[in-house]
Amino acid sequence: MIYFDEQSSLNFKLEEQLKTSLSNLVQRGCDTLGVFQGLLLQIEDEAVDVVIKASSAYPPNFKTLPSFASCIPIENSFPANSAKASTGFKQWFTTYFNAEKYIRGRVHNLDGQHVFLVFINACPDLPVNLDKVALLDDCLAVTLEKFELEKGESHQNTLYEKLQSVASIGTWEVDIINDVLTWSSQTRRIHEVSDDFKPTIEDAISFYKEGFNRDEISRIVSHTIETGEPWSATLELISAKGNSVWIETHGMAEFKNGRCTRLFGTCQNVNKSVQLRLELDARRKEAEAASKERGLLLSRISHELKTPLNGITGMLQAIRFEKKDNVRIKKADIALHSADRLLALINDVLDYTSIINGEFSLSYSDFCVRSLAEDIVDVFKGRCADKGIRLYAVLSFDEKTYVNGDAARISQVLTNLLSNAVKFTSKGYISIQITLKQQSNIPVLLASIEDSGVGMNEDILSRIFRPFQNDRASASEELNGNGLGLSIVNQLIEKMGGELEVRSKVGMGTCFDIAIPVEMASLEKEVKSDVELSSELLNIPLNILVVDDNDINRLVLASMLEKFNYVPDEADNGEVAVEMARAKKYDLIFMDCAMPVLDGMSATKIIKQEGLLSKYGRIVAVTANTTAEDKVSCSEAGMADFLSKPVVQNDVTAQVRVALNAKSITA
Known part of the structure; x- marks a missing residue:
């Protein structure tokens, strides 16, 4: 059934108009025929529905009535008039319509x-009544045909609106003669204005982003009005809500008698495609820049490799024909120095590439920050002494200050900065100050490395943390370095969530300030029962060597061993330790890892490779670097165990007991 009062379609307004027209038509029919009740009925197989009633005061009293006969055509279930109706139908009609006479009109769709149409109590025996109903049918047919046409047009408009919405395409039209601008609903949505917004030409232009976009739309519109050439452009506008919207606008002109009278066209929201294009363009530029940077990096690495390689190959060739021992030794030292530089460059390149490729990760563990700092300072004491410069160290925390952080990377940062200071300082001093402070309830490791070296100008400072940005104006190979150290320092500090600042003046030196957030580690160590050594074990002699570049550290270990009447030999670097191991078979070597001349792991490898230990001898690492990676490195170098600084008596005693047990079994 067609219920006009329950309409939910997009043609609601049209159907309301139709309902009014049909009601007027039925009422006019009643007036013409001189009756009180007229109806517009709809017949189905099992029911008759009342669509329109001229008067609610007269039957039928229901909207839906049972059909007299469920058969088609309608003539069989609802005769044309009461004169042609059967007795049974008349009884049905009287029951529901409370009348005996009626005239039915033609069937419409x-x-x-x-x-x-049905007019109650209209007499079918009067031909004039039949003619009047026929005229009313003609009016009804015209009314319904008009409705179908308007409905079809409305449907097309609705479909057009939907298509505009789906594609986000709006239409517009400018009547130039009357200076009137018309926007479609989608155009209003694109500009984010209300449905009742009435735009002017000036409004439309002002929506375009000020500057190029507004100037460009003004130019192309003027050009089209003058020449008739259509336009197509992608421009940016600012909506009524302040949002940036990229649109693709198309426009055409209509001319009459050589004069432009109308402009019309479309505008489409192309935000997604433009943003995608801009993003792709940005990525393309980034990729091109990265490719260019990689090319430059490879070129610079190739160049940097040549210097140490030339030193190695040149000196090795010279050594072949050198007969003087002192000259040969000097040339060999130069070759070894060049090899060290080459190894340092390769390590720096590996570090740098792993960081920029995202393959780098931090490894956190508890470590004694003072021991780590002292080890680093001890390494640089000799280097500074060799150059005749003073090294000042201020460590503002006690020996039992433990923090949680990446000890290896913090050590790498401090070592690189100190190396940089030594490299660029020929006289005067270098100072390192390290302390722990609470900043916003977060413990922060603060370090300041200052030197009285050559300093840097503003140009060098602006690019100092970029790779291979060393001072090429210097003729000294030592001052040029490999150009990666500071870049790595900057990357590492950034990875650890810290900050790095540099202050420098030409001829007045440089100062690097770093701040690295850490976590305080518990000072409570696992309580271990005292390790006891039996008198039988203590009767076994042991050859012990303590290797550490720090005098105090050697003294501490020696005093712990003297408790058991063992007096160890001492070496202040790995090279001395190797020579002593060649001269004497040691049962136990306590080996520091970070030392000048030759570090502990390198010394251990040499001792193990040459088989310089006793048959039950062992090397124990003593270091402030306590990460899992450090332990693995020590193990791979051939060290049997691992002690973290500061060492305690119980741990040293345990190592002595292991050595004594091994010797007692093999004795």
């Missing part, structure tokens, strides 16, 4: 349903 409304939305695929059969409808017709």
Whole structure:
């Protein structure tokens, strides 16, 4: 059934108009025929629905009535008039319509349903009544045909609106003669204005982003008005809500008598495609820049490799024909120095590439920050002494200060900065100050490395943390370095969530200030029962060597061993330790890892490779670097165990007991 009062379609307004027209038509029929009740009925197989009633005061009293006969055509279920009706139908009609006479009009189609006019108590025996009903049918046919046409047009408009919405395409039209601009609903949505917004030409222009976009739309519109050439452009506008919207606008002109009278066209929201294009363009530029940077990096690395390689190959060739021992030794030292530089460059390149490729990760563990700092300072004491410069160290925390952080990377940062200071300082001093402070309830490791070296100008300072940005104006190979150290320092500090600042003046030196957030580690160590050594074990002699570049550290270990009447030999670097191991078979070597000349792991490898230990001898690492990676490195070098600084008596005693047990079994 067609219920106009329950309409939910997009043609609601049209159907309301139709309902009014049909009601007027039925009422006019009643007036013409001189009756009180007229109806527009819809017939189905099992029911008769009342669509329109002229008067609610007269029957029928229901909207839906049972059909007299469920058969088609309608003539069989609802005769044309009461004169042609059967006795049974008359009884049915009287029951529901409370009348005996009626005239039915022709059957019409409304939305695929059969409808017709019925006028109650209109006498079918008067031919004039039949003629009047026929005229009313003609009016009804025209009314319904008009509705179908308007509905079809409305449907097309609705479909057009939907298509505009789906594609985000709006239409517009400018009546130049009357200076009137018309926007479609989608155009209003694109500009984010209300449905009742009435734009002017000036409004439309002002929506375009000020500057190039507004100037460009003004130019192309003027050009089209003058020449008739259509336009197509992608421009940016600012909506009524302040949002940036990229649109693709197309426009055409209509001319009459050589004069432009109308402009019309479309505008489409192309935000996604433009943003995608801009993003792709940005990525393309980034990729091109990265490719260019990689090319430059490879070129610079190739160049940097040549210097140490030339030193190695040149000196090795010279050594072949050198007969003087002192000259040969000097040339060998130069070759070894060049090899060290080459190894340092390779390590720096590996570090740098792993960081920029995202393959780098931090490894956190508890470590004694003072021991780590002292080890680093001890390494640089000799280097500074060799150059005749003073090294000042201020460590503002006690020996039992433990923190949680990446000890290896913090050590790498401090070592690189100190190396840089030594490299660029020929006289005067270098100072390192390290302390722990609470900043916003977060413990922060603060370090300041200052030197009285050559300093840097503003140009060098602006690019100092970029790779291979060393001072090429210097003729000294030592001052040029490999150009990666500071870049790595900057990357490492950034990875650890810290900050790095540099202050420098030409001829007045440089100062690097770093701040690295850490976590305080518990000072409570696992309580271990005292390790006891039996008198039988203590009767076994042991050859012990303590290797550490720090005098105090050697003294501490020696005093712990003297408790058991063992007096160890001492070496202040790995090279001395190797020579002593060649001269004497040691049962136990306590080996520091970070030392000048030759570090502990390198010394251990040499001792193990040459088989310089006793048959039950062992090397124990003593270091402030306590990460899992450090332990693995020590193990791979051939060290049997690992002690973290500061060492304690119980741990040293345990190592002595292991050595004594091994010797007692093999004795």
